[in-house]
Amino acid sequence: MSGFEPSGRAVDEILADAAAGRRISAGDAHRLLLDGDLLELGSAAQAVRDRHNDPAVATYNIDRNINYTNVCIYKCRFCAFYRPPGDPEGYLVPFEEIGRKIEETLALNGTGILLQGGVHPDLPLSYYLDLLAFIRERYPTIHRHAFSPPEVKFLAKKERMSFHEVIGRLKEAGLMSIPGGGAEILSDEIRREVLAYPKASPEEWIDVMRQAHRHGLRTTATMMFGMGEGLAARVEHLQRVRDLQDETGGFTAFIAWTFQHEHTDLPGLPEVFAHEYLTTLAVARLFLDNVQHLQASWVTQGKKIGQLGLAFGADDLGSIMIEENVVAAAGAHHKMSQEEMEHLIRAAGYEPRQRTNLYERLVTREETAELALRYRHALTPETRALAAGALLPVVS
Numbered sequence: 001m002s003g004f005e006p007s008g009r010a011v012d013e014i015l016a017d018a019a020a021g022r023r024i025s026a027g028d029a030h031r032l033l034l035d036g037d038l039l040e041l042g043s044a045a046q047a048v049r050d051r052h053n054d055p056a057v058a059t060y061n062i063d064r065n066i067n068y069t070n071v072c073i074y075k076c077r078f079c080a081f082y083r084p085p086g087d088p089e090g091y092l093v094p095f096e097e098i099g100r101k102i103e104e105t106l107a108l109n110g111t112g113i114l115l116q117g118g119v120h121p122d123l124p125l126s127y128y129l130d131l132l133a134f135i136r137e138r139y140p141t142i143h144r145h146a147f148s149p150p151e152v153k154f155l156a157k158k159e160r161m162s163f164h165e166v167i168g169r170l171k172e173a174g175l176m177s178i179p180g181g182g183a184e185i186l187s188d189e190i191r192r193e194v195l196a197y198p199k200a201s202p203e204e205w206i207d208v209m210r211q212a213h214r215h216g217l218r219t220t221a222t223m224m225f226g227m228g229e230g231l232a233a234r235v236e237h238l239q240r241v242r243d244l245q246d247e248t249g250g251f252t253a254f255i256a257w258t259f260q261h262e263h264t265d266l267p268g269l270p271e272v273f274a275h276e277y278l279t280t281l282a283v284a285r286l287f288l289d290n291v292q293h294l295q296a297s298w299v300t301q302g303k304k305i306g307q308l309g310l311a312f313g314a315d316d317l318g319s320i321m322i323e324e325n326v327v328a329a330a331g332a333h334h335k336m337s338q339e340e341m342e343h344l345i346r347a348a349g350y351e352p353r354q355r356t357n358l359y360e361r362l363v364t365r366e367e368t369a370e371l372a373l374r375y376r377h378a379l380t381p382e383t384r385a386l387a388a389g390a391l392l393p394v395v396s
Contacts, residue, residue: 004232004239006030015040018286019047026239029287033231038279045282045313052292053315058350059293060341061357063112063145064105064322068093068131072118074150074199076184082118092120095134102139103378105322108387109338109368112143112357116181119154119199125166128155129173136174141371143357144174148181149208150199164211171215177358178212180222180255186240187233194227206244213250218358221251221291225280226259226272234280238287245290252359253293253316256284257300274305278312285313293359303336303344310348316355317345322383337386 007014007027014028015036024032032041049055071090072082083090093101102113115131128147135144147170156166167175185191186202200208209219221241225234245251258272285294296314298306299321306317321335336344338354345352354363379387 003027004030004235006034011035011037011040015044015286018289019044021048021051021289023289024287026235026287029238029283030231030235032283032286033234033279036279036283038275038282041279041282041286042312045285046311048285048289049294049313049315056351057353058310058315058317058345058348059353059355059359059362060317060345061112061319061355061363062105062108062110062322062338063114063143063319063357064101064110065114065116065319066093066098066101066323067117068098068115069117069120069123071120073121073154074119074195076194076196076199085121092123095131098131098135099138100378101323102135102142103375104380104383106139106142106368106371107375107377107379108320108322108383109354109363109365109372110322111141111354111363111368112145114179115144115146116148116179117151119150125155125159125161125169128170132170132174144176145179145357146170146175146177148179149205150182152178152208153200153204162211163208164214167208167211167215167217171217175217177217177252178209178219180209180220183222183237184224185227185229185233186223186237187229190227190229190233202240206240209244209250210248213244213248218250218252221245221254223254223256223284224259225256226276235287238284242288242290245288249290251291253295254284254288254291255295255297255318256280257297260300274301274308277301277305278308281309281314282312298336298344303340307344307348310345310350316359317341320386322386335386 004026007025009028009031011031014024014032018024069092070083071085073085105113132144135142152163152166156163182200183205184196186205188202191197212219223237241254258277281296293316294314295316295318296306296309298317320338320341342352356363
């Protein structure tokens with residue numbers, strides 16, 4: 001872990017540098033994680049947040065996580081979602097059902113979908129190309145944020161292609177951006193301990209993102225922590241993200257969340273509580289000086305801690321979560337309506353604004369109204385509750 005041990009600098013000195021826009025080192029970040037006062041970290045993180053983003057606004061988006069399959073050849077110890085090939089609980093969602101889920105998303109003023117699944121051994125590249133083409137032709141306005149680095153890596157191996165070639169084919173078929181899933185902690189030692197190394201080493205995860213950026217695709221960077229790793233491993237992860245962002249500038253946002261242990265192969269690990277989550281969020285904001293957006297994970301932390309994240313460096317609360325299956329399988333079940341999301345942001349002192357998946361612009365209710373009205377029939381009793389009647393387009 002050379003280079004990731006705590007620096008000898010004083011916390012106050014490190015915070016002053018970060019708040020003023022001077023880059024801090026990995027050792028400085030480790031020192032802050034160890035000794036930083038939570039409220040002082042939050043204050044400095046807010047100064048950095050306000051330099052990167054509108055101080056008066058906090059954003060969110062409306063998209064849907066569509067987990068098209070839970071069949072996976074890997075057996076990550078932290079995952080409660082996957083089923084091995086041949087398992088009776090394994091599934092592959094038909095295209096028509098994916099279409100219905102997209103229509104439901106549009107009915108809720110949504111602008112995008114996140115397609116992510118287990119690494120299914122029997123799905124060739126042609127399956128993914130056909131799926132993207134189906135969505136692009138049927139629902140041309142929906143943003144297609146899909147297929148994390150482990151999925152890309154497996155396809156490259158299966159088809160005997162490079163990461164760059166696979167991503168190029170996916171982009172031609174309609175891929176618009178790549179999610180940061182499968183990162184967990186980008187440390188060789190930790191990934192071997194939790195059996196995540198085979199699906200993607202830290203270098204492979206980074207290189208998939210590098211190749212996506214070379215294709216002009218934007219991606220997100222994520223970190224799941226609290227699997228028993230030391231602070232040095234978390235700092236190593238942040239360093240890898242910052243280094244690639246220096247090289248390519250292709251990350252739109254950084255999202256961190258805590259390991260959810262229910263139904264996993266790591267049930268005995270101590271829970272990560274709010275203090276540690278907010279500390280890590282604030283330090284990430286201070287360290288990642290080249291990533292514009294930081295998202296608070298209310299889905300894993302709960303609505304109140306997610307809201308509090310807006311005072312610790314986050315400028316975005318992510319999606320209202322129409323559907324989410326991976327984290328839910330490990331015991332975290334949180335959803336909210338658009339109305340509740342906006343109330344949560346206002347209560348934190350910010351003006352809520354819906355954004356696109358790539359953060360490139362804000363979205364108005366007028367802009368989504370036509371499609372929301374067209375697909376209102378697709379709402380189920382469960383998702384109708386998320387619609388909060390007053391937010392659906394008014395038929396005059």
